[in-house]
Amino acid sequence: MIINNIADQVASPEAIRAAKLSARYENWAAADILRDAIEHEFIGSIALSSSFGADSAVMLHLVSQINSDLPVIFLDTDRHFFQTLQYRDQLAKILGLTNLINLKADKAEEQDFDPKGNLWKLAPDACCALRKVRPLNRITDDYTAWITGRKRHQAATRANMPIVEWDGRNFKVNPLANWTADDIADYIETHALPAHPLVEQGYPSIGCFTCTKPVEVGEDARAGRWAGQDKTECGIHKPIFGGDGI
Numbered sequence: 001m002i003i004n005n006i007a008d009q010v011a012s013p014e015a016i017r018a019a020k021l022s023a024r025y026e027n028w029a030a031a032d033i034l035r036d037a038i039e040h041e042f043i044g045s046i047a048l049s050s051s052f053g054a055d056s057a058v059m060l061h062l063v064s065q066i067n068s069d070l071p072v073i074f075l076d077t078d079r080h081f082f083q084t085l086q087y088r089d090q091l092a093k094i095l096g097l098t099n100l101i102n103l104k105a106d107k108a109e110e111q112d113f114d115p116k117g118n119l120w121k122l123a124p125d126a127c128c129a130l131r132k133v134r135p136l137n138r139i140t141d142d143y144t145a146w147i148t149g150r151k152r153h154q155a156a157t158r159a160n161m162p163i164v165e166w167d168g169r170n171f172k173v174n175p176l177a178n179w180t181a182d183d184i185a186d187y188i189e190t191h192a193l194p195a196h197p198l199v200e201q202g203y204p205s206i207g208c209f210t211c212t213k214p215v216e217v218g219e220d221a222r223a224g225r226w227a228g229q230d231k232t233e234c235g236i237h238k239p240i241f242g243g244d245g246i
Contacts, residue, residue, distance in 0.1 A: 018166035025163040030175040033163065035066050037145065037173045045144035046173070047071035047101075049136065049236075052088040053206040055184050057193040059149040059176060064095040073139060073146070075236075076102045077131040079120065079208035083197045090194060103135040120210045128234040136236050145171035150237070151179050172237070207234070 021041065025033045038046055048063050050056050050072055063070055074088060092100050109130060113119060119127040140146055151174075152159050165172040176184075181204075188195065198206055202214030207225050215223050 012166070014171070015166040018164045018171055019162070021164040021171075022162040025175075026178075030179070031062055031065070033173065033175040034062055034147070037147065037175075038063075038066055038070060042143075042145040042171065042173075046146065047073055047140070047143050048147040049073045049075070050149065051075070051206070052084055052091060052196075054196050054199050054204050055151070055176075056149060056196070057091055058179075058184055058187050059147070060091055060095055060097065061187075061191055061193055062175070063147070064097060068096045069098050071099045071101055071143075072097055073101045073103060073136065075132045075136060076104050077208050078104065079131070079210050081198060081206065081209045081212075084206060087194075087196050094194070101139070103139060105131045105135055109134070120208065124211060124229065128236075132234050132236050140170050143170065145173055147173045147175065148237070149176055150174050151176050151184075153180050167237075 025036075028036075048059065048070055050060060052060075052074060060072070063072070072092075076085075088100075091097070113126065113130050119130065150161060152161050161174055161177050163174055163177050165174070187193075196203075196206060203212065204215055205225055206212055212225055
């Protein structure tokens with residue numbers, strides 16, 4: 001069971017609740033976790049964030065079977081591969097998702113912080129903060145919890161990820177934490193879900209075209225993200241609100 005010692009590391013009621021939920025959900029099926037989170041634990045105050053990337057069809061399909069009107073948040077950085085935008089529209093249509101929210105950076109902030117459009121090269125963390133972190137922070141003020149598609153197998157940095165986290169402001173629910181690459185592939189095949197067109201070109205994890213490259217055989221699925229840099233995450237999943245991020 002992947003769960004931190006509550007008594008040693010956390011004190012807030014929210015962090016304790018996250019740890020208890022994580023322990024409770026650890027051996028549940030993803031669909032059952034989602035249904036309980038959406039229809040019971042966080043009813044009316046939960047959204048799904050989706051990159052519409054390589055594995056996204058699985059989570060989007062699972063959610064569509066429970067509530068096709070659940071808010072689905074897409075961080076539109078204006079740096080996505082055109083294939084990702086096409087895939088987003090294709091999935092939303094075939095899955096009947098009726099509440100897709102496309103978020104972009106604040107125009108005034110974009111002009112102030114990236115007037116030449118080259119921030120991704122000069123300061124990638126600042127670019128992610130501008131185009132992903134701050135827009136998501138603003139909208140998640142409206143929700144108690146949000147669902148992610150992160151999985152433990154994707155990278156060493158995610159190996160100990162709990163099913164439910166508290167980041168100091170929001171609960172994050174990770175129903176696919178225990179899923180393997182084979183689980184994802186089997187689900188996609190079983191339900192005849194379309195694959196992201198870049199997967200067959202060697203992109204098992206797909207972000208902005210400026211910062212993503214194909215992955216070599218044997219590398220982590222996320223090795224192509226910010227390759228050659230110390231950076232491994234865009235920042236939206238860091239415990240940045242004073243919470244313990246258990």
